[in-house]
Amino acid sequence: MPAVVVKDLKFSWRGGSNLLDIPRFDLDTGDRVFLHGPSGSGKSTLLNLLTGMLLPQQGSIHISGTDIASLSGARRDQYRADKIGFIFQTLNLLPYLSLTDNVAMACRFSETKEAYAVSQHGSVGKAAAYFLERLGLAEPLQRNAKVTELSVGQQQRVAVARALIGSPSLIIADEPTSALDKQAREQFVAILNELVSDLNTTLIMVSHDEALASSFKRSVPLTQLNEVTRLESKVGQSYVG
Numbered sequence: 052m053p054a055v056v057v058k059d060l061k062f063s064w065r066g067g068s069n070l071l072d073i074p075r076f077d078l079d080t081g082d083r084v085f086l087h088g089p090s091g092s093g094k095s096t097l098l099n100l101l102t103g104m105l106l107p108q109q110g111s112i113h114i115s116g117t118d119i120a121s122l123s124g125a126r127r128d129q130y131r132a133d134k135i136g137f138i139f140q141t142l143n144l145l146p147y148l149s150l151t152d153n154v155a156m157a158c159r160f161s162e163t164k165e166a167y168a169v170s171q172h173g174s175v176g177k178a179a180a181y182f183l184e185r186l187g188l189a190e191p192l193q194r195n196a197k198v199t200e201l202s203v204g205q206q207q208r209v210a211v212a213r214a215l216i217g218s219p220s221l222i223i224a225d226e227p228t229s230a231l232d233k234q235a236r237e238q239f240v241a242i243l244n245e246l247v248s249d250l251n252t253t254l255i256m257v258s259h260d261e262a263l264a265s266s267f268k269r270s271v272p273l274t275q276l277n278e279v280t281r282l283e284s285k286v287g288q289s290y291v292g
């Protein structure tokens with residue numbers, strides 16, 4: 052079953068013209084996609100549509116076979132918690148909790164993730180420890196530290212562990228590397244790809260940094276998916292020509 056199927060999607064912000072007009076965008080299970088495009092082209096808006104935080108005015112989005120707009124608000128929230136792992140630019144970690152508790156938090160909101168973590172690792176705590184270890188945060192002292200005691204790069208890795216625990220079908224990463232230097236960015240993308248590939252999970256990562264594209268199976272410019280910007284660039288080209 053495809054992980055993501057977008058069909059005839061149209062979206063505009065209130066009172067504005069069409070921002071997104073995407074006839075088709077499909078991802079297979081295990082695809083790792085780098086989505087890029089100019090600032091303001093609608094990348095974050097598209098991610099919010101894929102996760103059901105926003106609903107399209109036209110068209111449909113199926114995630115693991117479910118039309119997310121057809122779910123009630125409460126079921127959509129639960130579906131998102133069960134099926135999707137997020138890595139945000141702002142991390143959204145809870146500063147007063149330990150690393151392990153921050154990672155385990157994803158299972159507090161999803162029995163599906165909790166059950167999977169327990170079936171694979173014996174307990175949620177062991178699953179959290181496994182991912183923290185894979186991400187180079189193995190030291191027990193580090194695991195029990197508060198997240199505020201870590202560097203930004205280390206906090207970023209905690210956010211990755213929290214996104215991966217419970218093996219969601221889709222991982223969404225929105226500008227996760229913007230606070231990191233070049234070397235840390237490359238290391239981050241390498242370990243993220245490795246872990247996502249081990250879990251056979253689908254990954255969509257958005258970044259301005261096109262140098263990262265070569266680390267992904269697929270690199271998709273949003274302008275290529277989006278009829279609105281495709282038409283704009285054709286008009287631009289005809290003026291130039």
Ligand SMILES: Nc1ncnc2c1ncn2[C@@H]1O[C@H](COP(=O)(O)OP(=O)(O)OP(=O)(O)O)[C@@H](O)[C@H]1O
Binds near residue numbers: 095
């Ligand atoms: N909540 C909102 N209400 C109204 N307009 C919005 C809202 N959020 C975004 N927009 C508009 O939608 C357009 C696309 O924004 P979006 O954040 O999706 O772009 P982006 O490609 O992610 O940009 P960036 O790379 O700068 O993060 C912008 O013109 C923005 O002003």
